[in-house]
Amino acid sequence: MAQHIGAVSVDDAEPPLLGRTQANGRPGCPPNTPSELAGRIATFRRTHYPDTSDAEWESWHFQLLHRITTAEELSRFLLLGEDERAAFEMKDHLLSFAITPHYLSLIDPNDPQSPLRRSVVPTIAETVLSEGESDDPLGEGDDSHLGCLVHRYPDRVLFLATNYCSTYCRYCTRSRLVGQNEALSFHWQKGIEYIASHPEIRDVVVSGGDPLTLSDEVLDHLLSSLFAIDHIEMVRIGTKVPMVMPQRITEGLLSILRKYKPLYLSVHATHPDEFSERTIKAFNDLADSGVVLGSQTVLLKGINDSPETLRSLFHALLKVRVRPYYLYQCDPIAGSAHFRTTVDKGKELMATLRGFTSGYAVPQYVIDTPGGGGKVPILPPYEVGEDEHYLYLRNWEGNLYRYPTARECAQC
DSSP: OEEEETTEEEEOOOOOOSOSSOTTSSTTOOOOOHHHHHHHHHHHHHHHOTTOOHHHHTOHHHHHHTOBOSHHHHTTTSOOOHHHHHHHHTGGGOOOOOBOHHHHHTSOTTOTTOHHHHHHSOOGGGGOOOTTOBSSTTOGGGGEETTTEEOOSTTEEEEEOOSOOSSOOTTOTTTTTTTOSOOGGGGHHHHHHHHHTOTTOOEEEEESSOGGGSOHHHHHHHHHHHHTSTTOOEEEEEEOHHHHOGGGOOHHHHHHHTTSSSEEEEEEOOOGGGOOHHHHHHHHHHHHTTOEEEEEEEEOTTTTOSHHHHHHHHHHHHHTTOEEEEEEEOOOBTTOGGGOOOHHHHHHHHHTTBTTBOGGGOOEEEEEETTTTEEEEOOOSOEEEEOSSEEEEEOTTSOEEEEEOOOOOTTO
C-alpha cells in the first residue's frame, strides 16, 4: 500500500523487526559469553596443550611458533568436512592458511558451521571464481608506490608494513599479498621519504598483513619515523591481533604505543565469540594507555549477517571502549561469493540497528568500490520523497515525517 503526503507518493513498509534469527544467523545458537569461552579455552588447553604452562600460553611468541598451518595439524583439533579437505588438496589455488592456538581454542569443535571456523578454515567454495571477482578488486596496485604505499586519497596513504598475519581470514582483501615471502621492510625507507616529500599527506594508515606481528623494536622504529614528519597529524594501525592473539598486547608494546599521539587502532572484529576474557583485557589495556580504538567489520553471509549478531558484536566493542566505525560489504576477491550477502540485506541490517540501539553502536555501512573508486556509504531508504516545500523521511519505526526544505529568497 502507498501513502500519499502532499504531492509525493511513498511506499508503505513494515518497520524493521528484531528477533527473527538467533545471533549467528542459525536458530538456537546465541553467542558465547566470555565465561563460556573461558571454559572452552580451558578444555582445549587440557586436551591439546596439557604440558604448556600459563606463562608459555601467554607468550605471543609461543602463539606464533605454534600456529596451525596445515590440514594434518588442523585435523588434530577439528574433524574436517569433505569440502574442507578438498580445499586443502587444492593448495595451489588456496589463500594462505594459519590459525593461532588462541583463536582455534575459541572454535566449537562439534559445530562444523561455527562462525569463527567458517571465517578462517578454507572450503572448496573459495576455489570457485565468480563473475566480477579478482585478485585485486580495489585496484590498489594501480595506486601503489615504492612497494609499500598506496596513495589514493589526497591527504592520506596506506603504508603496507608487512604481509604477515598470525591468522589469515578467508575473505581478506589483500589475499594476493598476505603470506608471501617478500620482506616489505626493504621498501620502508623509500616509503617514509615519499611521505616526507608530500606535505599534503597528514594521515598514515599502517596495515599489511598485521603490523602488530612486528617486534616491539621494529614497530617503534616505524612509528617514530612517521611521527617525526612534521605534517603527519595522525597514524592509524589496522590489526586483528586483539582478537586472534591478544597475548601480543604486552606491557612492552603498550609502553611503545603510549609514546605516540594521536595513535588510532582500527581493529578487525568479526563475531561476538571473539570476545574472550583475554581479548577484553587487551582492549582495556590499550584504552587505558591512551590508544584511540575503532573497529572495522566485514559483513559475512551465515557468519554475522543477522541483527542480533551485529548488535551483540557492536555492544561488546563499546563495552571495551572500541567505537564501531565501518561495516564493509565483503570485497569481491577471487573465491568470495559464498561470503557475500546482497547489498539489500546489508541495508536491511543497518535499518535494524538505527533507532534500536544507541548511535555509537551503529557503524557506517560502506562498499569499497571495485577498481579503486574508494569507499561509498550505503544507507537504508530513509529519504522517501521531496516536493517544493518538504523533504519526506521514514524513521526507524517506519513512520513518515516531513522536514521543511530551506529555500533561498530575494530578501536573504
